[in-house]
Amino acid sequence: MKTGAVLASGVLATGTVGASVKQEDHEVHEGESVDVGDGTVTAYATTNSAEELSSLGVHVDDDALASVDVDESKPHDSVAAHLSFPDAVDTLQFTFVGFHFNPVGHPPPDIYTVPHFDFHFYMMAEDAVEGIPLGVAAYDVPDKQHPSGFVFEDSRLIEPEMGEHLLDGTAPEFNDGEFTHTYVYGAYDSSIDPENPSGVEELELGGETREVPVFEGDGEGRIHFVEPMVTTEFFASLDEEMSVDVTTPETFFTEGRYPTEYVLKPDRSDGVHISIDGFEEFPGPS
Template structure:
C-alpha cells in the first residue's frame, strides 16, 4: 500500500473513532493531533490512542494543534525550522525547532564558524578554538506573523548553535552537541553583546552586565551563576548544578540552562548531544519531556514553559526540541 493510501485509511479510521471535540471520558482517552501527510497544513483532530500511534508511524501527523513553521535553513545534509503551536483558546501549546534526520550528517567539524571572535592575547590573529565562540549558529525567527502564535508567548526568537567540539565547561560540555536558545528578549539585545577579552570572549563591560546579580525571587530554583560562562554574542549561562546529572558524575546527554543579562533572565536553553539524537532515531533512547525548574516569580508577565521535550518521529523522519506545558505568569 502506498503512502497516500495509508494516510487516507488512517484518516478514515480516525474519523470513525473520534470527533474534534472529544476529550477523556472514563477509561477512554483521546489525543489531539495535527492529521497531515505534508510538512505544512493539516487538520487538528481528536483521535484515539491506537489511531494516534498509527498516524505518527505511517504519516507526517504529530501531536497537538497544527503548527505554523518558519522558513527552513540548511543544517548538515538537511534543514531546520522553528515552529509554534497554539491551543484553540489562544494559549501556547508548544514552541520549538524541528530538523530532519539527515541534518545529523554532513555537519561541520571545526570548532565554530568564526562569526564571533576577538584577539584576546593580542598576537594579531584569531585562534578558532580559543578566541572564537558560538559554534555554528542559526538564528530562527518565530512565525509570529501568522496569527497562530499566542499573545504573551515568552519566547521571541530562537538561536540554534551546533558545537562540533562542544564548549566549556571543560570535561562536562566539551562533546558534540546542539544548543537551542529560546530568547526572552528581542534579537537586538543579543546582537549588541560584544566580543572581548573577558569571560568566554566577551567585552569586559558587557561581561559586567551579563553577570549582574539576578534578584533571588527571579533566579530559577537550583541554578547557579558561574560567572565565567558569560559569552560574547550570547549572554551569561546559569547552570542547574543541583539536578543535572552531568554535575554529579554522569555523562552529559541533555540538560536545561537559563541565560542572564542585566539582572534579568535572557533565554531558556535545552542543550542536547548529537549522540542523544542519534540514539532517538535508532530507538536506543526514548522520546520524552523533562521538567524545567522555575523561579519563585517571573519579572515579566507572559506564558512560560514547565517542560522541554525531545522527540524523533518516524513518519516525519525528523527531530523536535520544544518548550511545552505553558502557564501564565502575572509578572512583578
C-alpha cells in the first residue's frame, strides 16, 4: 500500500540470496537489488527440476532490517523501490515487485498504522503501473475474479502508481486481533484515461478535504497485483519457515499459473525471505 519517495537506486544482485533459499531440486535465480541503509534487498525467482517457476520472492538482509529498525528517537523516511525479476526466468504474468517500508504504516487507521513492509507482485507493465492516477474507482471486478472475503476499502481509493486495494475481511486485524502479516489483492481498470474522469468526490486525505477524480474506465477492472504485508516486529521474531494459504479468485484476467500461498522464511545466514508460492493453474474469463 501507499508509501513515500524512492530512496534507493537499483543495482544488479551479486550472490546475496544464494543457497539459503534453495530447496531440493529447485534453482535460485537472482534479479535486481537495491541498497536500503547499510543493507540490500534483492528480488529472486526459483524454478523446479522441470524449469517451471516455483516461487517469486524478495530477500531482505540483516543490515537492511537493522537500517529500518524503528526507533522513536530516530525517525525514518518511507522507502519505495521497484525490483526486476531475473531475465532468464519465465515469471508468467508477473512483471516486477514493488518493495516498500512504511515506518508509521498507512490507513486504515489503528489497523495498518504500525511499522511494516509491503511487497507488491505486479501483473502489469511497470510503465502502466507508474501511470496510475490518484482517484476513486467506479468500475467493477467480475465476480469470479473477485476473491471471496476480500473487500474494497470504503472510499475505493486508487493509490497513484499503485492501484486499488482489496483487504481480507477474514484477517485477524479485522476480527478483534492484530496485524502481524496478511495478504492483499490489487485491482485496476487499465482502460482508464487519467485526463478524463467521470466526476469528482470529496475525500479526507492527509488531514484535509480534497476533490478527487472518479474513474469508471470501461467499467471492468481486474486483479493486477498480490501483496503480502509483514510488520517489522513479526520479521524480527521469525525463527522458522511458515507458509500461509491464501484465498484465490475462481478465475483471473487470463488463464495461467498463479500463487496459492505466501511463505515467510528466516535466512539461516543473513536476513529473511518472503515469497509467493504454490503456483496452480487457473482459468481465464469464460
